[in-house]
Amino acid sequence: xxxxxxxxxxxxxxxxxxxxxxxxxAQLVLVSSALALLLATVVSTGLLGAIALSPLWAAVAALVxxxxxxxxxxxxxxxxxxxxxxxxxxxxxxxxxxxxxxxQDGILHLPGTAASLKVVTxxxxxxxxxxxxxxxxxxxxxxxxxxxxxFVLLDPxxxxxxxxxxxxxxxxxxxxxxxxxxQVLERTVPDSGDTLARHWAQHGSPETPVAGQVYSELxxxxxxxxxxxxxxxxxxxxxKAARRLISQAGGGLPGAFTVMEQTxxxxxxxxxxxxxxxxxxxxxxxxxxxIRTAYDPKALSTLQQWxxxxxxxxxxxxxxxxxxxEASDRVTTDSAQHATYWVENWPRTDMGAAFLHGLMFTAGxxxxxxxxxxxxRLESALRDVQRRKAAIVADASERARRGxxxxxxxxxxxxxxxxxxxxxxxxxxxxxxxxxxxxTAENARQLDAACAQIETAAxxxxxxxxxxxxxQPEAFTVAALPLARTTL
Numbered sequence: 056x057x058x059x060x061x062x063x064x065x066x067x068x069x070x071x072x073x074x075x076x077x078x079x080x081a082q083l084v085l086v087s088s089a090l091a092l093l094l095a096t097v098v099s100t101g102l103l104g105a106i107a108l109s110p111l112w113a114a115v116a117a118l119v120x121x122x123x124x125x126x127x128x129x130x131x132x133x134x135x136x137x138x139x140x141x142x143x144x145x146x147x148x149x150x151x152x153x154x155x156x157x158x159q160d161g162i163l164h165l166p167g168t169a170a171s172l173k174v175v176t177x178x179x180x181x182x183x184x185x186x187x188x189x190x191x192x193x194x195x196x197x198x199x200x201x202x203x204x205x206f207v208l209l210d211p212x213x214x215x216x217x218x219x220x221x222x223x224x225x226x227x228x229x230x231x232x233x234x235x236x237x238q239v240l241e242r243t244v245p246d247s248g249d250t251l252a253r254h255w256a257q258h259g260s261p262e263t264p265v266a267g268q269v270y271s272e273l274x275x276x277x278x279x280x281x282x283x284x285x286x287x288x289x290x291x292x293x294x295k296a297a298r299r300l301i302s303q304a305g306g307g308l309p310g311a312f313t314v315m316e317q318t319x320x321x322x323x324x325x326x327x328x329x330x331x332x333x334x335x336x337x338x339x340x341x342x343x344x345x346i347r348t349a350y351d352p353k354a355l356s357t358l359q360q361w362x363x364x365x366x367x368x369x370x371x372x373x374x375x376x377x378x379x380x381e382a383s384d385r386v387t388t389d390s391a392q393h394a395t396y397w398v399e400n401w402p403r404t405d406m407g408a409a410f411l412h413g414l415m416f417t418a419g420x421x422x423x424x425x426x427x428x429x430x431x432r433l434e435s436a437l438r439d440v441q442r443r444k445a446a447i448v449a450d451a452s453e454r455a456r457r458g459x460x461x462x463x464x465x466x467x468x469x470x471x472x473x474x475x476x477x478x479x480x481x482x483x484x485x486x487x488x489x490x491x492x493x494x495t496a497e498n499a500r501q502l503d504a505a506c507a508q509i510e511t512a513a514x515x516x517x518x519x520x521x522x523x524x525x526x527q528p529e530a531f532t533v534a535a536l537p538l539a540r541t542t543l
Contacts, residue, residue, distance in 0.1 A: 062211065062214055062215040062218050062407075062408045063405040063406060063407060063408065064218075064402070064405070064406055064407075064408055064410070065402060065403065065404060065405050065406065066400075066401035066402055066403060067403075067471035067474070067475065068403060068464070068467050068468050068471050069399070069400055069401075070443065070468055071125075072443070072446050072447070072450070072468070078119075079127070079130055081127075081129045081130050081132070081133070082119050082127055082129055082130070085115060085118060085119060085129050086115070086119060089111075089112065089115040092108075092111075093105055093108075093112070096108060118132075124521060124524065125399065125521065134524075134525045134526065135525055137525070138383065138525035141381065146381075147380065147381040147382075148378075148379075148380055148381075149166040149167075149376070149378065149379040149380075149381075150377070150378055151164065151375060151376065151377045151378070159173075160371075161173040161174045161175055161339065161371055162371070162372065163187075163343065163346065163371055163372075163374045163375060164372060164373075164374065164375040165346070165374065165375045165532070166375065166376065166379050166528060166532075167528050167529055167532060168191075168529065168532075168542065169532050169536075169538065169540070171189070171190055171191055172187050172188070172189055172538065173187070173188045173190070174186070174187050174188075174339045174342050174343065174371045175187075175188050175308060175339075176338070176339050177308070177309060177312040183338040183339075184197065184335075184336035184337070184338060185197075185336075185337065185338050185339040185342060186198075186312070186315060187342065187538055188308070189540075192235075192540075192542075193293070193294040193295050194235050194236075194291045194292060194293060194294060194539070195291070195292045195294060195308075195311050195312075195315055196289050196290065196291045196292070196538055196539045197289070197290050197292075197315055197319050197336055198287055198288070198289045198290075198336065198337045198342055198345070198537045199287065199288045199289075199290075199319070199323070199333045199334075199335065199336045199337065200285070200286070200287055200333070200334045200335055200337060200341075201286045201287060201288050201326070201331050201332065201333055201334065202286065202331075202332050202334050203286070203330055203331050203332060204330065206330075206408070206409050206412075207409045207412055209330075213330070214408055214409075216330070217329050217330035218329075218408050220325070220328040220329030220330065221326075221329040221331075223325060223328065223329075224322065224325030224326055224328070224329055225237065225428055225430075225484065225486050226483065226484040226486075227321065227322075227325055227484075228290075228322060228325075228428075228430060229430035229431070229484035229485065229486050230430075230484055231318065231430075232296060232430075232432060233292060233293050233296040233297035233300065233314070233318075234290060234291065234292060234293065234318065234430055235291040235292065235293035235296070235429070235430075235539070236289075236290075236291040236427060236428065236429050236539040236540070236541055237288070237289070237290055237291070237322075237427075237428040237430075237539065238287075238288070238289040238291075238425055238426070238427050238428070238537060238538075238539040239286070239287075239288055239425070239426040239428075240286070240287045240288075240289065240423060240424070240425050240535075240536075240537045241284060241285070241286045241287075241415060241423070241424045242284070242285055242286075242349075242421075242422070242423035242424070242535070243283065243284055243285075243420075243421045243422060243423075244283055244285060244348060244352060244355055244421070245352050245353070245355060245356075245421065284415075285345075287337075287345065287537040288322075288326070288331075288333070288537075289537040289538060289539035290315075290318060290319055290322060290539065291539035291540075292311065292314065292315050292318060294311055297311070297314050300314045301313075301314055319336065338368075339371055340368035340369055340370065340371070341367070341368055342371070342374075342537075343368070343369040343370060343371040343373070343374035344358050344367035344368050344369040344374075345367075345536075345537060346369075346374040346375070346536055347367075347369045347373065347374050347375075348367060349423070349535045349536055350375065350376035350379070350388040350389055350391075351376060351377075351388060351389035351390050351391070352390060352391050352421065352495065353389075353390040353391075354369075354389070354390070355367055376388040376389050377389050379528065381527060381528050382527070383524055383525055383527075384522060384523075384524055384527065385499075385502065385527055386527040386528050386531050390497070391495050391496065391497060392495070392496055392497070392498065392499060392502045393493050393494065393495050393502075393527070393531050393535065394493070394494050394502060394506055394522060394527070395491060395492070395493045395494075395522075395523050395526075395527055395530035395531050395534050395535075396491065396492040396493075396494070396509070396513075396520040396521060396522050396523065397489075397490070397491055397520070397521050397522075397523055397530070398489070398490030398491065398492065398518055398519070398520060399519045399520065399521040400518070400519035401488075401490070401517075401518060402516070402517035402518065403517075404517065406516075406517050410516050410517060410518075411424070411516055411518070412516075413512045413515050413516050414492070414509065414512045414513055414516045414518065417508050417509060417512045419505075419508070420494065420505045420508050420509060421494070421495040421496065421505070422492060422493060422494045422495060422505070422509060423492070423493040423495070423534060423535040424490070424491075424492050425490070425491045425492075425493075425533070425534045425535070426488065426489075426490055427488070427489040427490075427491070427533070427539070427541060428486045428487070428488055429486065429487040429489070429541055430484065430485070430486050430487075431484075431485040431486065431487055433479060433484075433485070436475075436479055436485035437476070437479055440472055440475055440476045440479065443468075443472045444469070444472055444473075444476075447465055447468060447469045447472070450465065451465055489541065490518075491530065491533060491534035492509065492513075492520060492534065493530075493531055493534045493535040494506050494509050495535075506522070529542070
């Protein structure tokens with residue numbers, strides 16, 4: 056047995072620093088406008104005119120100073136305004152409408168900004184692998200089903216090897232400069248028991264005395280009660296950044312597929328070095344089934360029964376929900392309700408590499424966990440480092456001028472920024488990480504109970520979750536669907 060200690064991880068401090076003096080862009084615009092108005096009022100009407108506008112100054116102060124769920128009221132204003140607009144125009148209710156005219160092949164018919172997504176399959180594909188084309192964002196996304204051995208059961212040496220291997224895989228992906236996003240989606244789904252029943256019917260011996268009957272009853276009872284885990288990796292190719300390579304490969308979508316195949320082949324090899332096994336790149340019908348079962352979990356059993364192979368398949372035209380109802384803190388789709396959380400803070404102290412195990416294996420809770428990696432170019436990452444260093448130094452100088460005490464938070468943040476700069480100079484790739492968790496249940500009462508369990512598990516894992524408000528439909532699309540999207 057290895058004597059190596061288990062690998063540990065620690066994440067940098069998440070900055071809450073604004074553009075200037077801790078103010079965000081919206082706060083800065085409001086304060087600047089208020090100061091300009093105050094100056095104009097004093098010049099034109101004198102001090103009495105400024106006093107007469109005291110309610111306005113109080114409102115500005117409240118919008119800037121009062122915070123709710125980590126944001127000031129003025130920062131909430133555009134988010135709340137868009138939600139109010141959707142309510143006023145009836146966009147919080149989405150219904151799939153039957154059409155009499157022919158539909159364009161491959162369109163997924165999803166709600167919101169994902170409405171234009173199209174699943175395409177190259178004509179020369181030998182294994183039927185498909186990809187999702189976004190004509191607005193100019194991306195092409197391939198999705199793979201992934202399996203691996205249980206990480207927590209591995210010895211420390213293997214855990215360390217797998218963690219380092221995944222880091223090298225992300226670094227290699229970031230250096231290509233034409234991969235827009237990498238998403239890892241791990242989700243639990245309700246099991247109809249159909250796959251287990253098929254295996255027992257093909258390989259079992261129900262006629263065996265006593266044991267055959269016991270196993271038959273066990274299979275019948277255990278199948279629907281199980282909650283299988285599925286893992287997917289989605290690779291999004293930036294068609295603009297890869298324009299030269301696509302042109303060399305013949306241009307158009309065929310050329311893009313050639314570049315995508317080269318990219319996915321290298322990523323598959325890197326994933327194997329991290330202990331991951333890509334069991335196959337999804338076809339158009341398999342992609343549609345993954346999306347469909349996210350909106351309608353109860354459809355899984357039907358899709359499996361219709362499939363000859365036992366894996367779920369669906370028509371891309373029927374991938375979207377029949378109904379979607381948006382509320383401020385949840386979204387309701389065909390047979391489930393969903394609530395999406397944003398990982399506001401990752402562990403800032405040394406934690407084991409399996410720190411998410413409790414969150415991922417919370418008993419009796421159906422959820423989706425998405426880790427979204429956005430590679431950053433070296434030049435932009437270094438510019439961001441310089442901006443952060445300048446902001447920290449400027450804020451410290453301003454506090455010293457006012458005679459205020461130093462902030463330990465600034466010292467920790469500055470140390471994290473310096474460490475990031477050293478890593479960039481040493482040649483390490485820079486990747487922005489976003490974590491999202493979607494909790495799913497059949498009704499509101501079960502959803503509230505499941506959310507409470509997830510929030511408790513997150514505390515144990517050292518993760519700070521924040522439930523998103525007025526953004527649930529888009530957050531669900533990003534978190535629960537393997538589309539490698541980043542826009543909320």
